[in-house]
Amino acid sequence: MFTQSEENYLKAIFHLQQASEGGVSTSGISENLETKAASVTEMVKRLAEKELVNYQKYYGVQLTDAGKKQALAVIRKHRLWETFLVDRLSFNWDEVHEVAEQLEHIQSTKLVEELDRFLGRPEYDPHGDPIPDAEGNMPEIPTKRLIQLQKGERGICKGFNDTSSSFLQFLAKLNIGLGTQFEVTHIESFDNSMTVSVDNQEILLSKMATDNIYIEEVSV
Amino acid sequence: MFTQSEENYLKAIFHLQQASEGGVSTSGISENLETKAASVTEMVKRLAEKELVNYQKYYGVQLTDAGKKQALAVIRKHRLWETFLVDRLSFNWDEVHEVAEQLEHIQSTKLVEELDRFLGRPEYDPHGDPIPDAEGNMPEIPTKRLIQLQKGERGICKGFNDTSSSFLQFLAKLNIGLGTQFEVTHIESFDNSMTVSVDNQEILLSKMATDNIYIEEVSV
DNA sequence: AATAAAATTTAGGGAATGCTAATATTTATT
DNA sequence: AATAAATATTAGCATTCCCTAAATTTTATT
Ligand SMILES: [Mn+2]
Ligand SMILES: [Mn+2]
Ligand SMILES: [Mn+2]
Ligand SMILES: [Mn+2]
Numbered sequence: 001m002f003t004q005s006e007e008n009y010l011k012a013i014f015h016l017q018q019a020s021e022g023g024v025s026t027s028g029i030s031e032n033l034e035t036k037a038a039s040v041t042e043m044v045k046r047l048a049e050k051e052l053v054n055y056q057k058y059y060g061v062q063l064t065d066a067g068k069k070q071a072l073a074v075i076r077k078h079r080l081w082e083t084f085l086v087d088r089l090s091f092n093w094d095e096v097h098e099v100a101e102q103l104e105h106i107q108s109t110k111l112v113e114e115l116d117r118f119l120g121r122p123e124y125d126p127h128g129d130p131i132p133d134a135e136g137n138m139p140e141i142p143t144k145r146l147i148q149l150q151k152g153e154r155g156i157c158k159g160f161n162d163t164s165s166s167f168l169q170f171l172a173k174l175n176i177g178l179g180t181q182f183e184v185t186h187i188e189s190f191d192n193s194m195t196v197s198v199d200n201q202e203i204l205l206s207k208m209a210t211d212n213i214y215i216e217e218v219s220v
Numbered sequence: 221m222f223t224q225s226e227e228n229y230l231k232a233i234f235h236l237q238q239a240s241e242g243g244v245s246t247s248g249i250s251e252n253l254e255t256k257a258a259s260v261t262e263m264v265k266r267l268a269e270k271e272l273v274n275y276q277k278y279y280g281v282q283l284t285d286a287g288k289k290q291a292l293a294v295i296r297k298h299r300l301w302e303t304f305l306v307d308r309l310s311f312n313w314d315e316v317h318e319v320a321e322q323l324e325h326i327q328s329t330k331l332v333e334e335l336d337r338f339l340g341r342p343e344y345d346p347h348g349d350p351i352p353d354a355e356g357n358m359p360e361i362p363t364k365r366l367i368q369l370q371k372g373e374r375g376i377c378k379g380f381n382d383t384s385s386s387f388l389q390f391l392a393k394l395n396i397g398l399g400t401q402f403e404v405t406h407i408e409s410f411d412n413s414m415t416v417s418v419d420n421q422e423i424l425l426s427k428m429a430t431d432n433i434y435i436e437e438v439s440v
Numbered sequence: 441a442a443t444a445a446a447a448t449t450t451a452g453g454g455a456a457t458g459c460t461a462a463t464a465t466t467t468a469t470t
Numbered sequence: 471a472a473t474a475a476a477t478a479t480t481a482g483c484a485t486t487c488c489c490t491a492a493a494t495t496t497t498a499t500t
Pocket of ligand 4: 299302345346347349
């Protein structure tokens with residue numbers, strides 16, 4: 001259906017789109033795929049021709065529904081193969097990316113379906129990233145971090161960027177976990193440390209900590 | 221290392237080479253790969269440039285050692301993946317070819333090694349074709365058929381092309397099996413049926429039968 | 441508002457791979 | 471041996487994908 005190169009572009013655009021609103025820039029794509037900007041412009045025009053992206057000269061691209069669907073199909077394959085490599089063959093989680101980058105382009109609906117079944121319909125890949133289902137549904141990935149909140153704003157803890165045991169143990173000591181409600185009561189401009197109130201208790205968190213906590217903002 | 225297209229050509233040349241001595245013809249390759257002769261000539265020149273084949277204009281190509289090695293590596297991957305699809309995912313033996321045709325091009329030494337281990341180092345794929353080992357060793361595939369022998373020549377039975385139970389049962393009735401020694405005593409030009417002596421017994425075999433028996437020729 | 445800097449697009453080109461039509465060579469048939 | 475038929479190669483062209491250098495447009499800075 002699509003070439004490997006087209007699929008790589010769609011995937012890159014999808015990921016860049018997650019991380020920022022508005023159009024995805026030519027330079028963003030070119031960095032992500034390690035190609036030159038001129039090559040990106042050319043490919044983006046072809047993708048627009050095929051109605052996989054909306055492209056506005058000089059203002060970047062956005063995936064259409066068709067483009068998003070295809071991107072998710074590739075991401076699904078990528079993460080299923082990573083799971084296969086780690087769970088069934090004895091790859092380490094840091095050795096799988098390059099191979100999955102190739103395997104994600106194999107075209108066979110039956111293969112994807114059977115692989116998914118064989119692996120026990122996993123929901124997350126070895127890196128903890130969610131695996132889209134056959135329809136492209138995937139748990140929303142939290143992108144907002146506690147550090148981005150202003151004084152007086154509130155958020156609910158949705159996940160962590162750093163998943164090392166030391167960080168998780170630190171959080172446990174403070175009674176912070178998934179679902180914890182924060183209200184920012186003070187931001188120290190000197191070092192960007194933050195005071196948040198949790199269950200009417202004041203907790204001081206370093207920049208380092210607040211940058212590693214994903215939240216969903218709650219309107220006051 | 222090599223492109224998908226190059227690998228497909230090497231594999232095709234390898235298979236055609238098995239089935240006949242002398243150079244592999246341009247038209248043979250073009251039929252096998254469903255491309256035009258002109259495209260074959262062009263690719264064959266590139267392969268010769270890279271010393272994967274010896275090419276003599278108008279007289280076809282032959283794989284060099286390097287070319288043969290690469291062809292065997294691709295065949296190894298193809299057959300391992302077919303085995304995976306049938307043994308581990310629930311593919312039927314007649315559904316695997318197209319997918320294996322893609323999977324055979326994935327580049328990762330570790331993946332091939334781990335897949336081989338995971339499958340229990342199988343020796344034959346779901347179609348009964350032998351799987352080359354990592355060094356490219358593979359049981360010799362018999363290519364000569366009984367039908368090719370002339371009157372007075374001898375051969376030893378090495379395998380069968382048609383492996384249907386009806387054919388195998390027919391052979392069993394005549395006491396023909398792996399290792400059986402034939403000597404051709406007569407060829408009936410009218411219908412190409414053949415009389416062979418086996419253990420000093422004369423047996424009449426139809427063209428249909430002799431065309432499905434692989435042999436190794438024995439010099440008289 | 442003018443200018444400088446950064447980002448993007450266009451122009452022109454190359455490698456890989458395939459095609460059709462024209463030409464050359466080999467092989468088969470008279 | 472001459473000719474016809476079959477095979478193979480060359481010439482010329484198209485597509486995909488990537489590149490560098492030049493031109494254009496947007497964004498940032500004076
Ligand atoms: Mn990829
Ligand atoms: Mn992953
Ligand atoms: Mn293939
Ligand atoms: Mn097979």
